[in-house]
Amino acid sequence: MKEDNITVKDIFWKFLKIGSFSFGGVYSMLAFFERELVEKGKWLTHEEFVESVAIGQMTPGPPIVNTGICIGYKLKKIKGALATTAGQSFTGTMLAILLAVFYVKSKGNVLLTSVMKGVGAAVVGLLLSIIFKMSRNTIKDLKAALFASVAFFALALFKLNPIGLILASGIIGLLVYGRRT
Amino acid sequence: MVLLKLCWLLIVINALTIGGGFVMLPMLQKEFVEKYHWLTNQEFLDAIAIGQLTPGPLTVMNAVIGYKISGLIGAVLAMVSSYLPCIIIVTIVAKYYYEYKESIIVQSSFKGIKPAVIGLLSAVAISLGNTALVDPLTFGIAIISFAVIAFTKTDPSFVIVGAGILGAVLL
Numbered sequence: 001m002k003e004d005n006i007t008v009k010d011i012f013w014k015f016l017k018i019g020s021f022s023f024g025g026v027y028s029m030l031a032f033f034e035r036e037l038v039e040k041g042k043w044l045t046h047e048e049f050v051e052s053v054a055i056g057q058m059t060p061g062p063p064i065v066n067t068g069i070c071i072g073y074k075l076k077k078i079k080g081a082l083a084t085t086a087g088q089s090f091t092g093t094m095l096a097i098l099l100a101v102f103y104v105k106s107k108g109n110v111l112l113t114s115v116m117k118g119v120g121a122a123v124v125g126l127l128l129s130i131i132f133k134m135s136r137n138t139i140k141d142l143k144a145a146l147f148a149s150v151a152f153f154a155l156a157l158f159k160l161n162p163i164g165l166i167l168a169s170g171i172i173g174l175l176v177y178g179r180r181t
Numbered sequence: 182m183v184l185l186k187l188c189w190l191l192i193v194i195n196a197l198t199i200g201g202g203f204v205m206l207p208m209l210q211k212e213f214v215e216k217y218h219w220l221t222n223q224e225f226l227d228a229i230a231i232g233q234l235t236p237g238p239l240t241v242m243n244a245v246i247g248y249k250i251s252g253l254i255g256a257v258l259a260m261v262s263s264y265l266p267c268i269i270i271v272t273i274v275a276k277y278y279y280e281y282k283e284s285i286i287v288q289s290s291f292k293g294i295k296p297a298v299i300g301l302l303s304a305v306a307i308s309l310g311n312t313a314l315v316d317p318l319t320f321g322i323a324i325i326s327f328a329v330i331a332f333t334k335t336d337p338s339f340v341i342v343g344a345g346i347l348g349a350v351l352l
Binding site: 019020021051052054055056058059060061062063064065066069070073074078081082085088089091092093095096097099100101103104111114115116117118119120121122123124125126127128129130131132133134135138139144145147148149150151152153154155156159161162163165166167169170171172173174176177178 | 193194195196197198199200201202203204206207208210211212215223226227229230231232233234235236237238239240241242244245248249253256260263264266267268270271272274275278281282285286287288289290291292293294295296297298299300301302303304305306307308309310312313314315318319320322323324325326327328329330331337340341343344345346347348349351352
């Protein structure tokens with residue numbers, strides 16, 4: 001790794017580019033990362049990249065952003081981590097704010113209401129497809145199915161707080177799976 | 182006070198978003214829509230759509246929520262609060278990667294959280310469905326969107342734009 005030649009500014013610009021063109025799924029984005037950082041930039045070795053992706057996936061928060069934070073940290077410690085986060089989120093945040101301004105200003109507009117009615121239905125479909133894909137990867141045995149259904153009823157019927165439910169399922173997970181002899 | 186509450190909630194929620202960006206939805210909906218009434222269910226749906234349309238992770242929807250609650254400052258603070266826990270946790274994990282990876286505490290608690298989150302998301306899908314699916318047309322759009330995203334490699338952004346156009350023409 002030619003760490004010395006890379007400045008925090010370089011990191012910011014590189015991740016601004018990555019963050020601005022990161023439409024599409026996780027895998028197309030990871031391929032983009034690898035091309036920009038490992039093949040073209042030679043900022044990281046393939047192994048360092050793979051490790052960063054793994055860390056991104058097993059920490060809370062969006063995996064892609066976390067992969068970027070990890071890479072930034074490897075390159076330039078905390079400054080690098082801040083540069084990757086800022087770079088990666090800049091374009092999306094600006095666009096989201098612009099859309100939010102537009103959305104709040106044109107509230108009640110008849111056309112926007114119809115557009116958002118269609119969009120809302122699509123979001124429900126999207127959410128269902130996410131649930132479908134996550135279930136295929138995660139719910140592989142009875143225990144996992146039990147975790148999922150208890151959490152479902154706890155929220156849907158008993159209106160318990162999801163923050164508490166996630167914490168509780170972590171603790172129960174620890175009790176159920178943590179016993180290693 | 183509202184800003185402080187917003188920041189604190191987003192920090193907690195993002196620190197618990199284990200397994201992908203959608204995991205924050207049940208927590209966001211409970212706190213912002215049901216408990217504090219800062220948003221309606223419809224506005225929450227719209228924020229998800231905007232988060233999905235813009236480049237980068239779904240997390241940018243928090244900028245939309247922040248903007249709705251307290252304008253530009255709300256949007257910026259929402260994003261800072263959303264990424265703060267990520268930066269802290271990831272830099273610590275990067276330092277102690279091998280200990281973390283092998284940690285039975287982390288592994289086994291995640292093993293409980295991941296399926297539970299699917300249950301929570303299903304409950305959210307029903308609640309949002311109640312708001313969004315009001316007639317055969319919206320039902321149809323939801324079913325088609327589900328099928329296209331689940332079974333083809335189409336980018337969800339296209340599906341959302343397509344549904345918006347359909348909405349403008351038909352609804």
